[in-house]
Amino acid sequence: xxxxxxxxxxxxxxxxxxxxxxxxxxxxxxxxxxxxxxxxxxxxxxxxxxxxxxxxxxxxxxxxxxxxxxxxxxxxxxxxxxxxxxxxxxxxxxxxxxxxxxxxxxxxxxxxxxxxxxxxxxxxxxxxxxxxxxxxxxxxxxxxxxxxxxxxxxxxxxxxxxxxxxxxxxxxxxxxxxxxxxxxxxxxxxxxxxxxxxxxxxxxxxxxxxxxxxxxxxxxxxxxxxxxxxxxxxxxxxxxxxxxxxxxxxxxxxxxxxxxxxxxxxxxxxxxxxxxxxxxxxxxxxxxxxxxxxxxxxxxxxxxxxxxxxxxxxxxxxxxxxxxxxxxxxxxxxxxxxxxxxxxxxxxxxxxxxxxxxxxxxxxxxxxxxxxxxxxxxxxxxxxxxxxxxxxxxxxxxxxxxxxxxxxxxxxxxxxxxxxxxxxxxxxxxxxxx
Ligand SMILES: [Cu+2]
Numbered sequence: 001x002x003x004x005x006x007x008x009x010x011x012x013x014x015x016x017x018x019x020x021x022x023x024x025x026x027x028x029x030x031x032x033x034x035x036x037x038x039x040x041x042x043x044x045x046x047x048x049x050x051x052x053x054x055x056x057x058x059x060x061x062x063x064x065x066x067x068x069x070x071x072x073x074x075x076x077x078x079x080x081x082x083x084x085x086x087x088x089x090x091x092x093x094x095x096x097x098x099x100x101x102x103x104x105x106x107x108x109x110x111x112x113x114x115x116x117x118x119x120x121x122x123x124x125x126x127x128x129x130x131x132x133x134x135x136x137x138x139x140x141x142x143x144x145x146x147x148x149x150x151x152x153x154x155x156x157x158x159x160x161x162x163x164x165x166x167x168x169x170x171x172x173x174x175x176x177x178x179x180x181x182x183x184x185x186x187x188x189x190x191x192x193x194x195x196x197x198x199x200x201x202x203x204x205x206x207x208x209x210x211x212x213x214x215x216x217x218x219x220x221x222x223x224x225x226x227x228x229x230x231x232x233x234x235x236x237x238x239x240x241x242x243x244x245x246x247x248x249x250x251x252x253x254x255x256x257x258x259x260x261x262x263x264x265x266x267x268x269x270x271x272x273x274x275x276x277x278x279x280x281x282x283x284x285x286x287x288x289x290x291x292x293x294x295x296x297x298x299x300x301x302x303x304x305x306x307x308x309x310x311x312x313x314x315x316x317x318x319x320x321x322x323x324x325x326x327x328x329x330x331x332x333x334x335x336x337x338x339x340x341x342x343x344x345x346x347x348x349x350x351x352x353x354x355x356x357x358x359x360x361x362x363x364x365x366x367x368x369x370x371x372x373x374x375x376x377x378x379x380x381x382x383x384x385x386x387x388x389x390x391x392x393x394x395x396x397x398x399x400x401x402x403x404x405x406x407x408x409x410x411x412x413x414x415x416x417x418x419x420x421x422x423x424x425x426x427x428x429x430x431x432x433x434x
Contacts, residue, residue, distance in 0.1 A: 043190050044093060044095055044177055044190045044191070044192050044242070045189070045190065045191050045192070045231075046092075046093040046175065046191075046192050046193065046221065047191060047192070047193045047220060047221045047223075047228060047229045047231070047385070048193075048220075048221045048222075048223045048227070048228060048229050049088070049090065049092065049093060049192075049193070049221050050086075050088065050092040050093070051092055051093050051094075051095050052064075052065070052086070052091075052092035052093065052094050052095075054102075057103070059101065060101045060102065060103045060147065061096060061100050061101070061102045061103070062102070062103045062104075062105070063094060063102065063103070063104045063105070064086075064104070064105045064106075064107070065085045065086060065091060065092075065104060065105070065106045065107070065116065065158075065174075066085060066086050066106075066107045066109055067083070067084075067085055067106065067107070067108050067109060067110050067114050067116075067138075067160070067172065068083070068084070068085070068086075068087070068109040068110065069081060069082070069083055069109075069110065070082055070083065070084045070087055070088065070089060070171075072084070072088075072089055072171065072222060073227075074198075074200075074217055074219065074222065074223060074224045074227065074366070075223060075224050075225075075226065075227035075313075075366055075370075076227070077364070077365070077366040077367075078200065078217075078224075078313075078364055078365060078366045079205065079364065080198075080200055080205050080206060080207055080364075081205055081206050082170055082171035082207060082222070083110065083167060083170035083171050083172050084170075084171045084172060084222075085172065085174060088222075089171030089172070089173070089222045090171070090173045090174045090175065090194045090196075090221060090222055091158070091172070091173065091174030092174060093174060093175040093176075093177060093192060094158065094174065094175070094176045094177065095177045095179070096150055096176075096177070096178055096179070097150070097178065097179045097180075097181055098150055098151070098152060098153045098178050098179065098180050098181040099149070099150060099151075099181045100149070100150050100178075101147070101148070101149045101150075102147065102148065102149075102150065103145060103146070103147040104116070104145070104146045104147075105143055105144075105145055106138060106143065106144050106145075106146065107142075107143040108138045108139065108140055108141065108142055108143075109140070109141075110140060110167075111140055112140065112163060113131065113137035113138055113139050113140070113162055113163070114131075114137065114138050114160045114162045114163070114167060114172070115129045115130065115131040115135060115137060115138055115144075115160055115161050115162045116129045116146065116158050116159070116160060116161070117129035117130060117158065117159055117160070117161035118146070118148075118156065118158055118176060119156055119157040119158060119159060119176070119266065119286075120154070120156040120157065120176075120266040120267075120288070121148075121150070121152070121156050121176065121178075122151045122152055123148040124148060127146050127147070127148045128161075129146065129161050130161045131160075131161055131162035132162075137162050138162075150178050152178060152268055153178045153179060153180040153181070153268065153269060154177075154178055154264050154265075154266065154267075154268040154269055154288075154290070155175070155176075155177055155192070155242040155244065155264060155266065155288040155289075155290050156175075156176040156177070156178065156266055156288065157173060157174065157175060157176055157194070157244050157246065157266070157288065158173070158174045158175075158176050159172060159173040159174070159246055160172050165209055166209040168246055169198070169199070169207055169208075169209035169211075170207055170209060171196070171198075171207070171222060173194055173196070173244075173246045174194070175192050175193075175194060175242070175244055177192060177242065180269070185263070185269060187237075187238045187239060187240040187292060188233075188234070188237035188238050188239065189231070189233050189237050189238075189239045189240070189295075189396075190239075190240045190242070191231050191239070191240065191241045191242065192241075192242040192243075192244075193220045193221040193241075193242075193243060193244070194220075194221055194222075194243075194244045194245070194246060195218075195219070195220060195243060195244065195245040195246075195247050195251050195253075195283060195305075195383065196218075196219045196222060196245075196246060196247045197215035197217065197218055197219070197247040197248055197249060198215055198216070198217040198218075198219065199211035199214070199215050199216060199217075200216060200217055200364075201216070202216075202362035202364075202365040203362035203363045203364060203365060204364070205364060212248065213248065213249075215247075215248070215249070216313070217313060217382065218247075218251075218305065218309075218310040218311070218312075218381075218382035218383045219382070219383065220383050220385060224313055224366070224381055224382050224383075225304075225311070225370070225371055225378075225380050225381050225382060225383070225384040225385060226370060226371040226378075226380075228384070228385040229385070229398075230300075230385055230386040230387065230388045230398055231303070231385070231386070231387045231388065232388045232390070232393070232396040232397070232398060232399065233295040233387060233388065233389045233390075233396075234295075234389075234390060234391070234392065234393050235295060235296065235297070235298050235389055235390060235391045235392070236294065236295065236296060237294070237295050238292065238293075238294050238295075239292065239293055239294070239295050239387075240263070240290055240291070240292045241260075241290070241291050241292075241303075242264075242288065242289075242290050243283050243288065243289050243290075243291070244266075244283070244287075244288040245283040245284065245285055245286065245287055245288070246285075246286065247285065248285060249285065249307070249310075250282055250283065250284050250285055251282070251283045251305045251307065251310065251383065252280045252281070252282050252283075252305060252306040252307065253280065253281055253282075253283055253289075253303070253304070253305055253306070253383075254279060254280040254302075254303070254304055254305070254306040255279055255280075255291075255293070255301070255303050255387070256301040256302045256303065256387075257297050257299060257301040257387075257389075258279075258293040258294075258295065258296075258297070258301070258387075259277045259278065259279050259293060260277065260278055260279065260281060260291035260292065260293045261275045261276070261277055261291060261292050261293065262275055262276055262277075262278060262281055262289060262290070262291055263275050263290045263291065263292045264288075264289070264290030265287065265288060265289055265290070266287055266288040269290075278291075280306050295387070295389045297389060298389045298390055298391055298402065299388075299389055299402050299404075300373075300386050300387075300388055300401065300402040301386065301387040301388075301389065302384065302386060302387075303384075303385055303386065303387050304380070304383055304384040304385070305382070305383035305384070310382050310383045311380050311381060311382045311383055311384045312380075312381045312382055313366045313367060313370065313381035313382060366381065367381070371384075373401065374401040388402070390402075
């Protein structure tokens with residue numbers, strides 16, 4: 001079946017986009033750059049990310065991806081030399097409409113060969129991007145052209161299929177989102193991100209691709225809490241979250257305050273009668289999941305991986321277990337050998353968070369637990385962020401901490417049960433997500 005311009009434009013209108021905006025974006029887009037915002041033309045917000053602009057040439061949407069080494073910051077305090085596309089990891093999100101014909105020019109600025117595989121997408125075999133099998137590798141300095149017509153909708157991915165273990169460990173991956181041509185399944189807020197793991201040994205600057213299971217950074221769109229953008233939503237809006245996982249572990253992603261309908265996988269949309277509800281949905285390795293919910297309760301709701309080691313930043317895993325161990329008689333002995341030694345961990349690890357601000361760790365290494373909320377330390381890191389639901393907001397800027405209405409806040413038994421208003425976060429300790 002052939003999709004003419006009118007069909008495509010009307011389908012764009014169906015997902016809330018005017019044709020004028022679309023063509024303005026297309027004309028204004030510079031090749032091989034990313035759009036200034038993280039919100040795509042059809043409305044997907046890639047957390048801390050960007051949408052790849054395109055130009056239209058002979059009715060084909062033409063995109064450019066440049067594979068390259070980049071400087072990347074997981075959160076203030078930890079920077080690495082990673083690999084990505086167009087200056088970022090994950091690469092910019094490709095956002096298109098079912099029926100589009102697309103052309104992607106892939107330039108390799110790495111010092112080794114690469115390819116791009118279009119994960120989950122129906123295409124001619126020779127466009128599948130498996131180096132050595134369906135195409136020669138893209139050597140350093142070369143540009144390859146992929147061109148195909150999109151025959152499906154849903155949430156997919158792109159990633160190298162060449163020296164894959166290394167290139168994905170270094171951060172090379174991106175989202176590929178195809179909107180249905182009939183405008184079906186429109187939502188008010190449409191968020192997307194990729195889950196990943198990194199081995200950045202404390203004090204080092206390059207991810208270690210040899211690590212197979214013991215990673216120390218767990219990221220949402222290559223950021224860790226508190227640097228992950230919150231998902232800001234107006235009360236009553238219908239929300240979709242698209243999650244993709246190219247890490248080496250599965251991630252049970254957990255929502256507070258709502259239940260999520262699982263509405264799609266990288267096999268495409270799930271028909272309504274077959275959708276199911278969960279508050280924790282597993283994102284398997286090499287898969288995507290779409291979930292939807294109606295944000296009918298205001299608040300600052302946590303959203304995170306439920307593997308508790310995945311909401312931590314860098315930590316040693318080979319430490320002796322000191323919980324319940326009285327170390328008082330050992331302190332003078334150890335302090336004689338290690339000046340400044342502090343015993344920790346007898347009652348638990350919460351005190352680690354309290355020391356994070358003034359105890360110096362290894363260079364280029366964030367504290368294991370971090371983030372300060374209106375009521376104190378959050379003791380989180382890694383794959384943790386917030387869904388901020390607010391009544392009547394006009395802007396999706398971070399609205400700050402939620403102010404709990406009287407009578408809706410847990411209180412200390414025997415304490416003064418006054419209305420406790422959320423204290424503003426102290427400057428310098430706020431949850432920075434840029
Ligand atoms: Cu996880």
